[in-house]
Amino acid sequence: MSxxxxxxxxxxxAGGRIRxxxxxxxxxxxxxxxxxxxxxxxxxxxxxxxxxxYDARGPGWYWNNFSCSEHxxxxxxxxxxxxxxxxxxxxxxxxxxxxxxxxPACVLDCSRExxxxxxxxLTLDFLKKWERRHxxxxxASWILMRTDWSKRTDPVAYQNIDATGQHTPGPDSEAVxxxxxxxxxxxxxxxxxxxxxxxxxxxxxxxxxxxxxxGAGRFGLQCLTNLDLLPPVGAVIIAAPLKxxxxxxxxxxxxxxxxxPAAAAxxxxxxxxxxxxxx
Amino acid sequence: MTPPLxxxxxxxxxxxxxxxxxxxxxxSRVALGLTAAAALGRFELQVCRDCGxxxxxxxxxxxxxxxxxxxWRAQDGxxxxxxxxxxxxxxxxxxxxxxxxxxGLVKLDCGPLIVAHLHGDCxxxxxxxxxxxxxxRAGLAALVALPEKDTPNMxxxxxxxxxxxxxxxRKVLITDAKTALGQALVEAVVAAGADLVWAGHAEAWKKPxxxxxxxxxxxxxxxxxxxxxxxxxxxxxxxxxGRVDILINTADYHRNFGISGxxxxxxxxxxxxxxxxxxxxxxQEFAPAMRARGADGQSSAVAWVNILSVFxxxxxxxxxxxxxxKAAALSLAQCLRAELAPAGVRVINIFPGPLDDEWNQSLxxxxxxxxxxxxxxxxxxxxxxxxxFPGDIxxxxxxxxxxxxxxxxxxxAAMPHQ
Numbered sequence: 174m175s176x177x178x179x180x181x182x183x184x185x186x187a188g189g190r191i192r193x194x195x196x197x198x199x200x201x202x203x204x205x206x207x208x209x210x211x212x213x214x215x216x217x218x219x220x221x222x223x224x225x226x227y228d229a230r231g232p233g234w235y236w237n238n239f240s241c242s243e244h245x246x247x248x249x250x251x252x253x254x255x256x257x258x259x260x261x262x263x264x265x266x267x268x269x270x271x272x273x274x275x276x277p278a279c280v281l282d283c284s285r286e287x288x289x290x291x292x293x294x295l296t297l298d299f300l301k302k303w304e305r306r307h308x309x310x311x312x313a314s315w316i317l318m319r320t321d322w323s324k325r326t327d328p329v330a331y332q333n334i335d336a337t338g339q340h341t342p343g344p345d346s347e348a349v350x351x352x353x354x355x356x357x358x359x360x361x362x363x364x365x366x367x368x369x370x371x372x373x374x375x376x377x378x379x380x381x382x383x384x385x386x387x388g389a390g391r392f393g394l395q396c397l398t399n400l401d402l403l404p405p406v407g408a409v410i411i412a413a414p415l416k417x418x419x420x421x422x423x424x425x426x427x428x429x430x431x432x433x434p435a436a437a438a439x440x441x442x443x444x445x446x447x448x449x450x451x452x
Numbered sequence: 453m454t455p456p457l458x459x460x461x462x463x464x465x466x467x468x469x470x471x472x473x474x475x476x477x478x479x480s481r482v483a484l485g486l487t488a489a490a491a492l493g494r495f496e497l498q499v500c501r502d503c504g505x506x507x508x509x510x511x512x513x514x515x516x517x518x519x520x521x522x523x524w525r526a527q528d529g530x531x532x533x534x535x536x537x538x539x540x541x542x543x544x545x546x547x548x549x550x551x552x553x554x555x556g557l558v559k560l561d562c563g564p565l566i567v568a569h570l571h572g573d574c575x576x577x578x579x580x581x582x583x584x585x586x587x588x589r590a591g592l593a594a595l596v597a598l599p600e601k602d603t604p605n606m607x608x609x610x611x612x613x614x615x616x617x618x619x620x621x622r623k624v625l626i627t628d629a630k631t632a633l634g635q636a637l638v639e640a641v642v643a644a645g646a647d648l649v650w651a652g653h654a655e656a657w658k659k660p661x662x663x664x665x666x667x668x669x670x671x672x673x674x675x676x677x678x679x680x681x682x683x684x685x686x687x688x689x690x691x692x693x694g695r696v697d698i699l700i701n702t703a704d705y706h707r708n709f710g711i712s713g714x715x716x717x718x719x720x721x722x723x724x725x726x727x728x729x730x731x732x733x734x735x736q737e738f739a740p741a742m743r744a745r746g747a748d749g750q751s752s753a754v755a756w757v758n759i760l761s762v763f764x765x766x767x768x769x770x771x772x773x774x775x776x777x778k779a780a781a782l783s784l785a786q787c788l789r790a791e792l793a794p795a796g797v798r799v800i801n802i803f804p805g806p807l808d809d810e811w812n813q814s815l816x817x818x819x820x821x822x823x824x825x826x827x828x829x830x831x832x833x834x835x836x837x838x839x840x841f842p843g844d845i846x847x848x849x850x851x852x853x854x855x856x857x858x859x860x861x862x863x864x865a866a867m868p869h870q
Contacts, residue, residue: 215718215722218680218681221683334657
């Protein structure tokens, strides 16, 4: 029964009618990790140690051992990550139903606002305007906040920290509550280092996106890139975290399937700039 | 009088880099007593407990009464230069390459007549001199006769410079220049005449107060360096490793917990990752080039400085996991010392007491100020020792540890936790 459906998918992929866009940052020691006060427990940055490279340590092969946090690089947040989601069923990376790992996406373009104000907060008003243009947000969709923050390739600019903390865009409390309660979204994805704004600690409640999303069993995606290559609606996200026992999250490869009509000629040029090959 | 050192000319790239040869090695176990004193920057000689004779060279028994009851005791080194000799020939490769070499016969006030390396500013015999015990390039004790009073440019004496690690006209890597100590050290090393200071800084997005001012110093070159990142350390060693004359490892991760004060091992692992593995990563990548440049002209590779802690000697339970990481680093530093010894590159270990910083906030004074510690590190480079205990606390702990390590262990265990 399902065979013809998947055959069509494969044919569309092979025929270029569906593009695959990589939304993942490269795992590298140079990519910054989240900053917490130094007396607290810390997230490990990505680190890599060579085990052998066709040498005395292993003559015929090259391989490495790496270490990182569950929350390093482009990563997935499970509900158990936050105190509000700690008692929910199926709240960790090993128990979340796999159906959640392939889902449609709504992409909210906040790039102009984020360029003007690093502390930009996505509001309910912004969501409502977006819905008027692109239609009602479907249940179980990823909400991806495009800010072009990933274009800040200098880690200092990406972190954007001063004496008052981090300054990166994110959603406000009201917007998150609306997405969770009124639209039953699957989760929230961002280009910055957290789903919450850099100054999210000072919102009510602190870190509202973590608090409400995870409290309702929803997910997070952070440190995404290439959101500018996605259409506002119509893309499908493949985001499956590693099956870590009681994992609170996981670095992962995030891919978007994008129907070709959304990708007209100018986008192909953008695609080439980003160094990807069309299938 | 010694002329001031002039900036060495650039290296002639068509000439083979001179290989490091060392002054003659090989000392008896008894004679290593001199080296033990020199390592701590002290001048000690054997004194007979029975007849009081002070003797040199060290022997198994007293040369006056044959007693074997000999103690190493501090001497002030004052004496009279009896005669001076300018040596023009030696079969020892190290001296052969550095001819002519001044030697002097000195009658120490405490008794022995000794042969010493003679500083160029000593007045012609007979003249009063001060004799000090320095480690030579072989890491062994050598007697050096210095003028009775300091002279201008004294440190620039060609022979003395072979016994010290003076930063003047040398290129220095400071691995973490972001901390208060790192910042103070950058300034102290520049003030000491360093040609170039590479100031390492990890996590560029965290800017500590004061750090920006370093970039305004002409000799300073800021560069990203995170000792937890093996590839980055390797990369940097490839870029500048062949030019580093003095490496000062200031990178330090310090939290104040014992075993029961903090759940899990994350903090302890982070301490080990910087304090122990960080040193290991640096040593694997930077030591090979330094080994090759142990005799590379007037400004050769000369010293590797580790900022350890007096807690490395005996565990300070309120900072128990930090103490353990520093003990591990001390052990590794001994391995590094052995591996750099053939090149004549000195490994200097600094064992400060608690630094006056945020991680020792709740410890009562005295605490050593970062600027004071920086000055002591530069003094250590200009001196002749290799194990330095700066400040009153460190000196006190060292004395108690040498006297009775078990007693110190019990005393530290009884100290109130924060």
